[in-house]
Amino acid sequence: MEATSPILSRKAQIDQTATALFRRRGYAATSMRELAAALGIEAGSIYSHIKSKEELLHRICFRVADEFMAGLRSATADDTEPAAIHLRRAIDSHVRVLIHDTDASAVFLHEWRHLSEPALSEFVQLQRNYEAAFRDMIARGVADGALRTPDPAFATLTLFASVTWLPNWYRPDGKLGPDQIAERLTNQLFDGLAT
Amino acid sequence: MEATSPILSRKAQIDQTATALFRRRGYAATSMRELAAALGIEAGSIYSHIKSKEELLHRICFRVADEFMAGLRSATADDTEPAAIHLRRAIDSHVRVLIHDTDASAVFLHEWRHLSEPALSEFVQLQRNYEAAFRDMIARGVADGALRTPDPAFATLTLFASVTWLPNWYRPDGKLGPDQIAERLTNQLFDGLAT
DNA sequence: TATGGTTCCTAACGTTCGTTAGCAAGCCAT
DNA sequence: ATGGCTTGCTAACGAACGTTAGGAACCATA
Numbered sequence: 001m002e003a004t005s006p007i008l009s010r011k012a013q014i015d016q017t018a019t020a021l022f023r024r025r026g027y028a029a030t031s032m033r034e035l036a037a038a039l040g041i042e043a044g045s046i047y048s049h050i051k052s053k054e055e056l057l058h059r060i061c062f063r064v065a066d067e068f069m070a071g072l073r074s075a076t077a078d079d080t081e082p083a084a085i086h087l088r089r090a091i092d093s094h095v096r097v098l099i100h101d102t103d104a105s106a107v108f109l110h111e112w113r114h115l116s117e118p119a120l121s122e123f124v125q126l127q128r129n130y131e132a133a134f135r136d137m138i139a140r141g142v143a144d145g146a147l148r149t150p151d152p153a154f155a156t157l158t159l160f161a162s163v164t165w166l167p168n169w170y171r172p173d174g175k176l177g178p179d180q181i182a183e184r185l186t187n188q189l190f191d192g193l194a195t
Numbered sequence: 196m197e198a199t200s201p202i203l204s205r206k207a208q209i210d211q212t213a214t215a216l217f218r219r220r221g222y223a224a225t226s227m228r229e230l231a232a233a234l235g236i237e238a239g240s241i242y243s244h245i246k247s248k249e250e251l252l253h254r255i256c257f258r259v260a261d262e263f264m265a266g267l268r269s270a271t272a273d274d275t276e277p278a279a280i281h282l283r284r285a286i287d288s289h290v291r292v293l294i295h296d297t298d299a300s301a302v303f304l305h306e307w308r309h310l311s312e313p314a315l316s317e318f319v320q321l322q323r324n325y326e327a328a329f330r331d332m333i334a335r336g337v338a339d340g341a342l343r344t345p346d347p348a349f350a351t352l353t354l355f356a357s358v359t360w361l362p363n364w365y366r367p368d369g370k371l372g373p374d375q376i377a378e379r380l381t382n383q384l385f386d387g388l389a390t
Numbered sequence: 391t392a393t394g395g396t397t398c399c400t401a402a403c404g405t406t407c408g409t410t411a412g413c414a415a416g417c418c419a420t
Numbered sequence: 421a422t423g424g425c426t427t428g429c430t431a432a433c434g435a436a437c438g439t440t441a442g443g444a445a446c447c448a449t450a
Contacts, residue, residue, distance in 0.1 A: 044439075
């Protein structure tokens with residue numbers, strides 16, 4: 001399978017269709033028979049390609065998590081830059097990951113609680129690490145005078161809140177493209193913090 | 196049952212426990228046996244008090260929706276006031292409804308999709324009406340010069356986004372009380388729009 | 391053509407689900 | 421004390437679930 005080919009392997013089809021269904025109906029309310037029907041096969045056949053329903057969820061959640069962490073690392077790679085620059089780039093990256101694949105993002109944001117241990121704890125820890133990185137950036141920016149907020153934790157929470165609903169309303173065919181969305185939100189979120 | 200009594204009727208206990216469980220585990224992933232266990236009774240006994248699982252969800256969703264609509268009506272009752280004042284008050288009301296009962300709010304925000312028709316369509320229509328009211332207020336504020344945004348629809352979406360995640364992190368025992376949260380968020384959201 | 395691997399269908403499994411019906415126990419009013 | 425109502429238990433129902441195992445069909449390769 002070539003990366004540029006529009007023809008997906010059966011496994012990729014399963015992943016993609018599951019992502020869309022999990023997003024629309026929720027993981028728990030999506031049955032494997034429903035997923036199979038959407039793929040034009042029978043439920044039992046899915047197990048030729050995957051081990052379990054949860055494997056699908058696991059893959060979606062940890063793939064998106066990896067993207068977030070990679071974006072954060074990239075945004076903050078240069079230690080010589082001030083925290084405010086890092087923050088701005090991290091917000092931009094965060095927004096872009098969210099709108100890159102809104103189905104997967106929505107599943108990532110809402111369905112992780114259906115993971116079993118030990119994946120669940122692992123996932124929660126990743127979440128916390130990611131949030132802590134933003135909180136640190138904000139606090140550093142405040143400390144060096146480039147940012148202002150009475151409460152870095154509060155600012156971090158409202159920052160994430162502002163974009164978390166994004167997959168629910170962003171439409172790739174909307175009148176705003178990814179660059180415009182990313183820019184608008186980044187500006188709006190950053191402006192609320194800049195001195 | 197007196198309104199001031201801390202002792203809840205069995206039905207109120209069911210409602211409350213269901214709200215908490217639906218919020219934590221999701222509607223679809225919460226079984227009636229689980230709900231019964233949390234109440235210290237057997238699943239079959241719940242049906243002495245309710246007709247169906249969905250009745251619980253319906254009640255939660257439409258109760259919160261009523262609260263939102265009531266707050267909006269109250270915030271915008273005086274026609275002689277400018278749109279910006281209405282908007283500010285409507286945001287404040289919106290935030291207060293959300294934090295008044297975070298379990299019910301979270302269920303309201305995320306679990307409505309499990310409603311059956313015709314309740315589902317009815318609910319979606321309520322959502323749309325509520326959002327449209329905010330969009331109108333913003334547009335009116337822009338028209339009379341008190342507010343600025345290049346796009347009232349975008350502003351409405353980001354406004355709702357900013358507060359929608361609130362039930363996930365607000366804690367009644369946190370260091371910020373309802374008034375402070377409402378004020379901070381209202382200020383922050385309003386400041387992003389005020390000229 | 392024969393063989394091996396992959397994919398799918400099918401029937402079925404064991405489990406869980408929301409719910410019902412019948413009965414017993416408890417409570418309250420007369 | 422009696423009767424009626426409410427509440428809860430229990431067993432069971434029919435349906436749906438995630439998954440397995442066996443076999444058939446298909447495809448690629450020698």
